[in-house]
Every structure is written in C-alpha cells, then in structure tokens.
Amino acid sequence: SDRRTHDIACMPADGIGPEVISAGVEVLKAIASADGTFDLTFEDYDWSSETYKKTGKYIPDGGLERLKKHDAIFFGAVGAPDVPDHISLWGLRLAICQPFQQYANVRPTKILRGTQSPLRNARPGDLDWVVVRENSEGEYAGQGGRSHRGMPWEVSTEVSIFTRHAVERLIRFAFETAQSRPRKHLTVVTKSNAQRNGMVMWDEVAAEVAKDFSDVTVDKMLVDAMTCRMVLQPKSLDTIVATNLHADILSDLAAALAGSIGIAPTSNLDPTRQNPSMFEPIHGSAFDIAGKGVANPVGTFWTAAEMLRWLGEKNAADVLLECTEKVCESGTVTADLGGSAKTADVTRAVCEEIRKAY
Numbered sequence: 001s002d003r004r005t006h007d008i009a010c011m012p013a014d015g016i017g018p019e020v021i022s023a024g025v026e027v028l029k030a031i032a033s034a035d036g037t038f039d040l041t042f043e044d045y046d047w048s049s050e051t052y053k054k055t056g057k058y059i060p061d062g063g064l065e066r067l068k069k070h071d072a073i074f075f076g077a078v079g080a081p082d083v084p085d086h087i088s089l090w091g092l093r094l095a096i097c098q099p100f101q102q103y104a105n106v107r108p109t110k111i112l113r114g115t116q117s118p119l120r121n122a123r124p125g126d127l128d129w130v131v132v133r134e135n136s137e138g139e140y141a142g143q144g145g146r147s148h149r150g151m152p153w154e155v156s157t158e159v160s161i162f163t164r165h166a167v168e169r170l171i172r173f174a175f176e177t178a179q180s181r182p183r184k185h186l187t188v189v190t191k192s193n194a195q196r197n198g199m200v201m202w203d204e205v206a207a208e209v210a211k212d213f214s215d216v217t218v219d220k221m222l223v224d225a226m227t228c229r230m231v232l233q234p235k236s237l238d239t240i241v242a243t244n245l246h247a248d249i250l251s252d253l254a255a256a257l258a259g260s261i262g263i264a265p266t267s268n269l270d271p272t273r274q275n276p277s278m279f280e281p282i283h284g285s286a287f288d289i290a291g292k293g294v295a296n297p298v299g300t301f302w303t304a305a306e307m308l309r310w311l312g313e314k315n316a317a318d319v320l321l322e323c324t325e326k327v328c329e330s331g332t333v334t335a336d337l338g339g340s341a342k343t344a345d346v347t348r349a350v351c352e353e354i355r356k357a358y
C-alpha cells in the first residue's frame with residue numbers, strides 16, 4: 001500500500017505525563033483516521049521515576065537501541081517529589097537527548113485564540129515567536145565537579161562548553177527556521193559583554209552564518225535586555241536563538257507571556273534525522289494537580305502537531321493546531337486558562353472538531 005506509516009514511541013513518564021500523553025494519543029488517532037492518508041502506530045515505554053525507584057535505572061539495558069528504531073518519541077514529563085530533579089533529568093530526558101544528538105530544541109509560542117496574555121495590550125498575532133535553544137552542550141554539558149563535599153571549604157565548578165561545531169550547526173538551524181517563517185527575522189541572544197569567551201564566539205559564528213542567509217534580518221541582544229524586550233515589545237520579535245541555559249529561561253518566560261505553561265510545546269530535534277526526535281509539552285510533571293484529571297492537554301496537542309509536521313504530515317499538523325485553537329476559542333478550557341473543563345472534556349472537543357474539519 002502507499003499509505004505512510006509513522007511509528008511512535010510513547011513515554012508518558014511521571015505526574016501528569018500519563019494524563020496528557022493518553023489525551024495526545026487519542027487526538028493523534030482521531031486525526032490519522034479522519035485524514036486517511038497515513039497511519040500511526042504506538043509503542044508504550046514505561047520508563048519513569050517509578051521504574052527508577054524499583055530498578056535503580058530510568059533506561060533499562062539495551063533500551064536506547066530499542067528506542068532508536070522509532071520514527072519519533074512522544075514524551076510526557078519526568079520528575080517526582082521523592083527523586084532529586086538532577087537525577088531524574090539526567091537519568092531520562094538528557095539521557096535520550098544527548099546520545100541521540102537532538103541538538104535543536106525548538107519552542108514555538110503564540111497567544112492562541114480564546115486565551116489571554118498577561119500582557120495588557122497583547123492580542124493573538126502580537127506575540128508569535130519560535131525560540132531555538134542549543135540542546136547538546138553549553139551550560140548543561142555536565143562538566144564540573146565537587147571537592148571537599150559538605151566542608152566549609154567545599155568547591156564546585158559548573159563549566160560551560162561551547163564548541164564551534166555545535167554552535168555553528170545550531171545557529172544554521174535557527175537561520176533556516178527564521179527563513180521558513182513569513183517575517184524572516186532572527187534575534188541572536190548572548191551575554192557577550194560579561195562572558196567574553198564562549199559568548200563572543202557565538203556572536204562571531206552568527207555573523208559568519210548570516211552571510212549564507214541574506215534574506216534573513218538579524219539582530220543581536222544581551223540576554224538581560226532581552227527579557228525586557230519580550231515583555232515591552234513582543235511584536236518586534238520572531239525567531240530567537242540562544243544557549244541552552246539562556247533559552248531555557250527565555251522560553252519559560254515566553255510560555256508565561258503567551259498565557260499558560262500548559263499550552264506550549266517543545267521539539268528536541270536531530271536535524272540530521274539519524275536518530276528519532278523527541279516531542280514533549282514544555283511543562284513538567286505538575287504533581288500538585290496529578291491524578292485529578294484537570295491537566296491542560298493543549299500543550300500536548302500542539303506538541304503532537306509539531307511531531308506530525310516533523311514527520312512530513314504538514315496538513316494534519318495544521319488541522320490539529322487549528323482544531324485545538326477553535327476549542328480554546330469556544331471556551332472549553334481547563335482551570336489554568338480560567339475555565340472549568342477537565343482534560344477529557346478538552347480532548348473530546350478537539351476530537352469532535354477534527355471529525356468536522358475533514
């Protein structure tokens with residue numbers, strides 16, 4: 001048959017992860033069946049803080065080789081109240097992102113119709129950004145150490161690593177992203193006044209790569225001033241590129257400015273496509289609301305749309321995002337967006353819109 005098939009690894013992991021990922025699978029199945037030109041298959045992975053507490057490992061022996069066979073990974077969130085966050089993050093999420101060289105972390109943010117930005121004057125269309133984050137090294141390279149633990153003279157180092165290879169490939173990807181968007185505008189964020197080595201190299205590499213993208217307008221910002229610009233002049237920004245740490249922080253700010261941490265998606269991409277890419281909502285495991293059926297699934301639906309786009313299903317991706325936005329506009333939203341709908345209500349409404357859309 002000439003039907004396309006995409007094989008998805010589902011990894012809900014912790015907290016509200018299982019609630020939002022099962023909602024996401026439901027809408028993905030609805031869109032594949034309504035669209036009719038492609039099939040999705042799903043395989044469940046139970047890797048989580050629960051399996052870590054039982055077995056001492058987040059990823060079982062041989063696990064990454066199994067995971068590598070899939071076309072994409074649909075991930076919930078990892079983190080549990082009784083496991084230190086650096087153990088869970090390095091044990092599962094970074095243990096997948098780093099060996100799979102998912103070096104581009106892409107975080108689109110916009111004000112969805114029917115939702116409200118905390119910025120008094122911002123309407124849908126006034127804030128429409130993509131943050132491209134370096135996802136393989138930088139401040140999160142894991143270089144450093146601790147000596148004299150617990151002593152008053154203890155020392156610790158956390159060393160940032162910036163390689164020309166990784167900076168160049170990421171900045172090139174950011175230019176391509178900017179080029180693919182209508183405004184063709186890229187803002188390069190560093191802190192090259194205070195950090196005079198790695199950040200100055202970033203600026204130099206950006207200036208070199210810019211020569212290959214004459215149709216993209218570039219500007220430069222220091223990260224501290226960037227926070228002000230995001231709040232005060234959201235319309236002046238489009239695509240944004242920054243280091244692992246800086247873009248981690250800026251993208252959370254972006255999600256909050258767009259209205260809720262519950263709506264935003266993240267893609268961890270290996271642009272060479274040698275390894276599967278991983279797609280997840282931006283939020284964490286939210287143990288404060290886990291098990292109550294009230295988690296906002298919109299971030300996961302947008303994540304699912306980004307995954308479909310990466311797999312080549314552009315039309316289905318557009319339809320899914322449009323249907324999700326329609327449901328927000330209709331007022332079927334969870335408590336974080338000021339409504340009273342449950343996860344299941346929003347999911348049902350989006351599936352219904354999908355059936356109407358085809």
Ligand code: NAI
Nearest residue numbers: 077078079080085261262283284285286288289295296336
């Ligand atoms: P969080 O995103 O889990 O929660 C922050 C706040 O936002 C909470 O009040 C939560 O209820 C709310 N929230 C988050 N997602 C929501 C949704 N879909 N619908 C409605 N409300 C939502 O961040 P927090 O509390 O800092 O971290 C909790 C755990 O998650 C930690 O263990 C942390 O390490 C982990 N984490 C994991 C991430 C990942 O797997 N990529 C990302 C961020 C945090």
Ligand code: MG
Nearest residue numbers: 248249252282
């Ligand atoms: Mg973060």
